[in-house]
Amino acid sequence: MKKKTILFLGAAPTQVPPIRYAREQGHHIITCDYLPNNPGHKIADEWFNVSTTDMDVVLQLAKSKRIDGIVAYASDPAAPTAAYVAEKLGLPGNPYESVLTLQRKDLFRRFLKENQFNVPVSKSFSDTEKNIAKDWASGLKLPIFVKPVDSSGSKGVTEVKDFSLYDQAFDHALHYSRAKKVVIEEKIIKKGHQVAGDGFIVDGRLAFRCWANENFDSLCNGLVPIGQTFPTTHALELQEVAHTETQRLLDLLGMKQGALNFDFVFSDQDEFYFLELGPRNGGCKIPEVIKYATGVDLIKYTVDAALGLDCSALKPTPANGYWSSYMVHAIENGCFKEIYLSDRARRCIVEQDIYVTKGDAVKMFSGSNDTLGEMIMQFSSNSEMQEMISAMEKDIKVILE
Known part of the structure; x- marks a missing residue:
């Protein structure tokens, strides 16, 4: 070549x-x-x-x-x-306006509504509209989410359960927004886990997708993912709805090629809702975990597609076994000393990258930028995986000085 x-x-x-x-x-x-x-x-x-x-x-x-x-x-x-x-x-690439629509939460919510996708009650406001936004938000049913329209890694996102904290949440979101815009929306009452994972478009078709349960740590920040467990436990018929709605979205936007990063939920009425559909690969070692689980190398396909190389060999491939990414994180501010690993955690770890050394200052996990390291883990069963990821502080713990 x-x-x-x-x-x-x-x-x-x-x-x-x-x-x-x-x-x-x-x-x-x-x-x-x-x-x-x-x-x-x-x-x-x-x-x-x-x-x-x-x-x-x-x-x-x-x-x-x-x-x-x-x-x-x-x-x-x-x-x-x-x-x-x-x-x-x-x-080789995708239409700029379509990618911008997917990347900006305000544009994406508007697009979903205009095209009859399920979408939560939502509205965006600029930094000069703080009081107007507050009046509008006061009519919503709590809890609500206040988010920057253009941040990543859950930075700047707040779940407002007490309206007295609204002003703080609005200012926090603005701090992380380059466009100085905030989106406010009602919370969807979801069924089961939020869904994460990656997919890939070939010639306009969703040729591959591998979905996982998204997991969070309520001990620090329940909005920032700490790991994705593959495969998702949602029913196959619900996954087919997600696939069909994704393809409809891609057709409307004229998306042609490349990676997708998913975040979606099913409501308690089994309705499908996009939260995000990132026009890029996922972080959190999602492509690497998918390669372990399916043998499909989305990293290779991403580079090859950018060069216009043939990607037609990419086919739907189910996950084999039980795999997870895990974001090593602290549940409080302090000075890093070491990471405690239980015996069973050591047996499950396939790969790990630790970004901190003894003496480094670390912050409580409140965004992806606070990640101290990343791991890929393999489990013997789905039950073991779900049990460990739901209380991973018992097996993997950041020790502070």
């Missing part, structure tokens, strides 16, 4: 796997990121201290380097930039 030049948007630890794959294929690798010490830069041929959200600067860089493909792996903020550059340069 002829050597290609690929521009990767982001070089953080979670974004290293596709860069490494491209290196193995002999491609010329360019990375850009506003953090010069990120590890992906170390395995790139060239790197640039450029924000992945500065679309025009990234476009000029892409033009000057005559790139053959662009990848925004596991990054919501960078996904519109990748689509914008690909569209301007005639490279």
Whole structure:
């Protein structure tokens, strides 16, 4: 295969796997990121201290380097930039406006409503509309969610159960919004677990999807995922509804290729609701867990699709066995000492990456940016997996000094 030049948007630890794959294929690798010490830069041929959200600067860089493909792996903020550059340069990608619709919560909720998808009562407001937003929100049934329209990794999201905390929640969401906009919506009474996982589009068709139960830790922040357990325990007929509705959405948006990251729920009436549909791969080692569970390498397909290579070999493949990602996290602020692992946790761990060392300051887990490490785990049964993930603090514990 002829050597290609690929521009990767982001070089953080979670974004290293596709860069490494491209290196193995002999491609010329360019990375850009506003953090010069990120590890992906170390395995790139060239790197640039450029924000992945500065679309025009990234476009000029892409033009000057005559790139053959662009990848925004596991990054919501960078996904519109990748689509914008690909569209301007005639490279493989998805329509910019469609990607932006998926990435922005306000645009996505509006799109869902206009196209008769199930959607919670929801409305977005700018930073100058705080009092108008409060009046509107006061008429909603608690609890409600207050979210930045454009953040990722659950940063800035608050579940408001007591309306006296509304102002604090609105300001918190604004702090994490680049657009300085907030979306407020009623909570969906869900059936069973929230669903996570990744999928992949080939020639406009949802060719592959692998879904998991999303898990949270109520000891710190019950809104930020601490692990995904594969496969999901939802009934197959409900999963087929999710697949059909996803394909309808992709058709309406004209999405052509590439990875998808899912977050959805079923209501207590078995109604399907999108929470998010990210136009990119999931973080939390989701693609890596999926490869263990199914043998399907979504990292490979992501890079290949960005270069316009044939991805038609991708087929539906069920998960084999019981697998989970796990985000190592602290339940309080402090100074990191060590990680306690029970004997059974040690037996289950297949891979682990720990990002902190003794003496580092750590914060209570309130967003994906507070993750201290990531693990991939394999379990002997679904019951063992569900029992452990629901109370993982018994088996994996961050010890502070």
